[in-house]
Structures are given as C-alpha cells and as structure tokens.
Amino acid sequence: MSQGSSHRVVMIVEDGSNPFELGVATELFGLRRPELDVPWYDFALCADGPVTMHAGLFTMSGVAGLDAVDHADTVIVPNRPDPETAPSASVLAAIKAAAARGARLVSFCTGSFSLAAAGVLDGRRATTHWRWAEAFRARFPAVRLEPDVLFVDDGDVLTAAGSAAALDLGLHLIRRDHGAEVANSVARRLVFAVHRDGGQRQFIERPVPDIPDTSLAPVLAWAQRHLDRPLTVHDLAAHAATSPATLHRRFRAELGTTPLAWLTAERVTLACRLIEQGELRLDAIARATGLGTPATLRTHLRRRTGLTPTTYRTRFPGPSTGGSGSSLTPS
Missing domain, CATH: 3.40.50.880 (Class I glutamine amidotransferase (GATase) domain)
Incomplete structure (x- = not known):
C-alpha cells in the first residue's frame, strides 16, 4: 500500500x-x-x-x-x-x-x-x-x-x-x-496472539490442555526473550521440562506447527521489526535474531515475506536512513 x-x-x-x-x-x-x-x-x-x-x-x-x-x-x-x-x-x-x-x-x-x-x-x-x-x-x-x-x-x-x-x-x-x-x-x-501463521491447522482436537500448567505459554515467552541465542528444539524441551518428542506433540496439538517452524517464524518477525526500526546492518540483525548469518536471514525473510532485506527496508522504511543503524532493542 x-x-x-x-x-x-x-x-x-x-x-x-x-x-x-x-x-x-x-x-x-x-x-x-x-x-x-x-x-x-x-x-x-x-x-x-x-x-x-x-x-x-x-x-x-x-x-x-x-x-x-x-x-x-x-x-x-x-x-x-x-x-x-x-x-x-x-x-x-x-x-x-x-x-x-x-x-x-x-x-x-x-x-x-x-x-x-x-x-x-x-x-x-x-x-x-x-x-x-x-x-x-x-x-x-x-x-x-x-x-x-x-x-x-x-x-x-x-x-x-x-x-x-x-x-x-x-x-x-x-x-x-x-x-x-x-x-x-x-x-x-x-490482546491477540501474533504467532499463528496461515499454514497452521484449522481444526485442533484438543484446543485447551487438560491441565493448566501444560500450556506452552511460558516456554514461548521465554524463547521470545532469548531469540538472540542459538536455541534448539532440545533447549525448548529442556526449559519446558519435557522430551523433544513430547514437545513436538504439544506444539502440534496447541499451535498446529512444529517447534522449529515456530522458532524460525519468531526470528523472522523480529528481523522485520528491527529493519523497520532502522537497523541497517544485516549481520547485526542476523545475530540479534539468532538467524546467524546475513545469508540465512535473506533466505528466511524471502521465504516468509517474498522480499529481500533491501526491498523490505524500501517498502517499510524505518526512522534511520544512514549511519550505523539503530540499537537492537525492539519495543
């Protein structure tokens, strides 16, 4: 638009x-x-x-x-x-x-x-x-x-x-x-969740866990606070005090996706926000989001948005247009 x-x-x-x-x-x-x-x-x-x-x-x-x-x-x-x-x-x-x-x-x-x-x-x-x-x-x-x-x-x-x-x-x-x-x-x-992608399943047989403390909300919030780390499915499972296989089943049941797919989507969403806030350094964005390298950032950003980082920045220009970019502290 x-x-x-x-x-x-x-x-x-x-x-x-x-x-x-x-x-x-x-x-x-x-x-x-x-x-x-x-x-x-x-x-x-x-x-x-x-x-x-x-x-x-x-x-x-x-x-x-x-x-x-x-x-x-x-x-x-x-x-x-x-x-x-x-x-x-x-x-x-x-x-x-x-x-x-x-x-x-x-x-x-x-x-x-x-x-x-x-x-x-x-x-x-x-x-x-x-x-x-x-x-x-x-x-x-x-x-x-x-x-x-x-x-x-x-x-x-x-x-x-x-x-x-x-x-x-x-x-x-x-x-x-x-x-x-x-x-x-x-x-x-x-007050609506932003992590549901279009590819998630429509019909979830158990939309509400039987026991309140089995919710994935705590581990999701923890992972979102630590996206700059090289988190793995094993890390998420350890924080949730469960096995990777059980974590996969819980993600499928509650979110209709896999832990890795959710984690990647959250990293790309954070990358988009940082670009929009004016950060110009792809290597800094890649580190801050846990995507690792500019090449990986480009691959996942294009896959999710259809745009390269340069095109995304042009379409959604941030407050910074030059220099070393803004600080990596998304609001």
Missing part, C-alpha cells in the same frame, strides 16, 4: 452475515489508529438491500449500496449462512468487476463460496471452513483447495478458513500493507 494515500476497504454484507466477522473487519480496518504514524484504511460496509444479521439479532441501516465496491482497493466477502445457496447476481457481478480491475479480494469463512461462484478462484489456491471443505471441493473442482490451513495468501486473492481465522488473515493483511511492527502493535491492542 502506498504511503500517504488512503486504501479503501469495502465489506459486502448480506442477509444473515456473521456479526463477528463484521466486527473483525470493522475493528481491524475501520477503527482509527492515531497512535500509529501511518495512513490508515478508509473502511465501508455495503449491501444489496436491507440486511438482518445472523439469527435475526439486529437489522443494519445506513449501509452503502453495492456501487461502493466500484471504488474499493480491497473487497471483503464474509461467510454465507447457507453455502449451498448462491449469492445474488448483483453481488457476483460486483465481485467479478472488482477482480477485473485488479482489486484485492478477501473472504472470511464460507465467503470463499461467493468468490468461487464468481469464478475468481479458478486455478488458484484457497481455503474454507473445514466443515464445508468436501462440499466446496465437489462444487468447485477448478479451485486448488487447501482444507487444513487457517488462511491462504494467493497474492491478490486471500481466503480465511473461519471466523477466528479472519483475525489472523486481517493482521496478515496489515502486515503486508504496513509491516510487522504496525501489525504487532494492532495485535497488542487487540
């Missing part, structure tokens, strides 16, 4: 849309963020007629018409109360027109059915709620469905698996637009 300009986000709501997903989009893109020194989003809701929220909880008024989509940079489609029922012809036309002019398209939960019905997911990677994955695959065989992940970023089309995953995808969009430091700031204000 270009600095100094307003990025317009428009969410299409329909009769029976999920109010939680409406709240997610409003919280992330509609609320003002005066504490952040970046141009924020211009957010609007639109609909093709009167809207009654899910389960008849309330009726919305004062919502813009579908023509608001014509001027959107990002279009969000929330869940479909009945995925088997196609959206209205006017909604499908609005989605197709937005795709044709290059707008970014986003779906939450079964909103992927709307994008697929408009034909914009054909040949592309996407996800949907696990409960509807088989129905989606049968109805839209041309879509490359990834049914076990939280969200899929396929460039200008992004899909989230469920209502809670909409938060993960929304923060991912903010990170893409404004960088890791801003996304982390928004997550902190939401």
